Amino acid sequence: MSKAVVWFMEARSRRFLESTAIKGRQILEHSGWLDHLHPGDIVAVKTHMGEAYNVGYLRPAIVRTFVDTLKERGCKPFVTDTTTMPYHPWISRTLSLDHLETANRNGFNQASMGCPIIIADGWLGTDDVIVDLKGRGNYLNKQFVARAIADADALFSLAHFKGHPAGGYGAAIKNIGVGCASKRGKMNLHGALAGDKPVIDTELCPGRKCEWWETCEACCPEGSIKVTEKGLEVDLDSCVYCFACANLCVNMAGRKAIQRFDHLPALGRRIADSALAAMMTKESGKVFCINYALDITPSCDCYGWTDTPLVNSIGVLASTDPVAVDKACIDLMNEAPGLFNSEAEEFNALAPGSKKLNLIKDKDIEAQVYGGVENGLGVAAYAIQEVPLDRSQEAIARLYPDKVRAKKLKPMYEKNHPLSNLDTASFGRPTEGVTHPKHPKK
Numbered sequence: 467m468s469k470a471v472v473w474f475m476e477a478r479s480r481r482f483l484e485s486t487a488i489k490g491r492q493i494l495e496h497s498g499w500l501d502h503l504h505p506g507d508i509v510a511v512k513t514h515m516g517e518a519y520n521v522g523y524l525r526p527a528i529v530r531t532f533v534d535t536l537k538e539r540g541c542k543p544f545v546t547d548t549t550t551m552p553y554h555p556w557i558s559r560t561l562s563l564d565h566l567e568t569a570n571r572n573g574f575n576q577a578s579m580g581c582p583i584i585i586a587d588g589w590l591g592t593d594d595v596i597v598d599l600k601g602r603g604n605y606l607n608k609q610f611v612a613r614a615i616a617d618a619d620a621l622f623s624l625a626h627f628k629g630h631p632a633g634g635y636g637a638a639i640k641n642i643g644v645g646c647a648s649k650r651g652k653m654n655l656h657g658a659l660a661g662d663k664p665v666i667d668t669e670l671c672p673g674r675k676c677e678w679w680e681t682c683e684a685c686c687p688e689g690s691i692k693v694t695e696k697g698l699e700v701d702l703d704s705c706v707y708c709f710a711c712a713n714l715c716v717n718m719a720g721r722k723a724i725q726r727f728d729h730l731p732a733l734g735r736r737i738a739d740s741a742l743a744a745m746m747t748k749e750s751g752k753v754f755c756i757n758y759a760l761d762i763t764p765s766c767d768c769y770g771w772t773d774t775p776l777v778n779s780i781g782v783l784a785s786t787d788p789v790a791v792d793k794a795c796i797d798l799m800n801e802a803p804g805l806f807n808s809e810a811e812e813f814n815a816l817a818p819g820s821k822k823l824n825l826i827k828d829k830d831i832e833a834q835v836y837g838g839v840e841n842g843l844g845v846a847a848y849a850i851q852e853v854p855l856d857r858s859q860e861a862i863a864r865l866y867p868d869k870v871r872a873k874k875l876k877p878m879y880e881k882n883h884p885l886s887n888l889d890t891a892s893f894g895r896p897t898e899g900v901t902h903p904k905h906p907k908k
């Protein structure tokens with residue numbers, strides 16, 4: 467069986483040039499993928515800019531480093547994501563208006579990125595193209611791909627590896643499969659167009675005695691929910707299976723009267739189909755995937771909170787194969803010891819070798835990987851290649867174009883030194899052991 471190459475650099479950082487932002491750039495340069503790009507190529511840098519109040523998403527400084535690299539090659543990058551379904555009542559990314567506000571709040575804007583930020587499926591999530599999977603899909607025949615991403619010359623997936631409540635985990639396949647799908651593409655991959663629905667157990671709903679009943683009705687964009695004194699009524703004909711009510715009922719009301727997180731095997735495979743559709747919009751060699759296995763939390767960056775990590779940060783992994791790079795992240799997470807005071811401890815998943823997220827989610831979380839192998843998105847077999855750190859003068863010069871920035875101070879100090887004309891000795895006593903202090907005179 468052929469193995470995909472997965473490039474890797476560890477998370478530990480001890481000195482200059484060991485920042486994980488720089489390591490990602492060094493992996494990208496080492497991989498040779500940039501040679502597939504031409505000056506003027508439009509590159510969609512697909513990342514997740516975080517839900518409001520989430521603090522686990524990838525730091526803007528990491529994303530900016532890649533934007534700079536692409537611009538240096540003469541490409542035209544844009545940082546991008548898509549509008550979401552209302553996964554919960556307080557979601558702040560369902561319109562491009564809200565998504566851009568949230569991105570700005572989380573540190574992503576034209577000024578911080580050095581390139582445009584584009585919500586790739588437009589105002590309400592209908593600016594998309596329909597891609598025919600030509601019979602390759604596990605579940606999907608056709609999928610809606612966000613137009614700005616579909617029209618770009620290249621796709622650079624920059625994903626945060628972590629757990630996910632419905633998908634089991636999130637990384638490259640999900641960043642491409644869910645993140646490049648338009649809003650109606652997300653409805654499609656969650657099964658709504660095929661007729662899937664949330665599981666309703668009206669017996670568990672206390673009606674208007676539930677303190678959340680008004681939110682429950684209000685969060686449904688289809689007007690499908692009615693809560694009366696007697697209980698819950700859901701019109702499943704109009705429901706488009708968006709999860710808003712389910713996340714409210716499970717996470718806030720704690721009732722599970724509306725829920726469904728048991729469909730992971732099908733959802734994972736649909737996500738892989740959707741990723742295939744997005745990749746089919748690109749010529750061969752025009753997709754690259756970097757996964758940051760840092761802050762490996764049990765839930766995704768779509769929630770308005772961030773739990774403690776399950777394992778220590780692992781590093782930066784990359785491949786042209788989204789299946790292989792995801793599988794490598796899962797395996798390295800499982801090999802690592804779990805962390806105390808995390809869900810790894812709560813679910814007895816501390817031992818190295820324990821399948822962390824399988825134990826936490828009580829299911830096999832690799833459905834995206836299986837689906838991606840079955841539809842030909844990629845391969846699960848991989849060979850890790852450790853990328854040596856480039857600690858050369860040339861590397862420093864590329865990353866610090868001002869060269870020795872401190873040199874600028876010399877002529878300024880000569881004109882106006884910060885300590886000039888001060889009685890420096892009057893500002894305090896020297897450290898113990900300094901017997902003959904020399905107070906600077908300027």
Ligand code: SF4
Pocket residue numbers: 664685686687688689690691700704705706707708709710711712
């Ligand atoms: S009833 Fe259906 S459409 Fe309405 S919020 Fe719930 S899942 Fe979404």
Ligand code: SF4
Pocket residue numbers: 670671672673676677678679682693698714715719721722723724
């Ligand atoms: S949140 Fe759940 S328990 Fe509360 S009203 Fe809605 S369905 Fe009923």
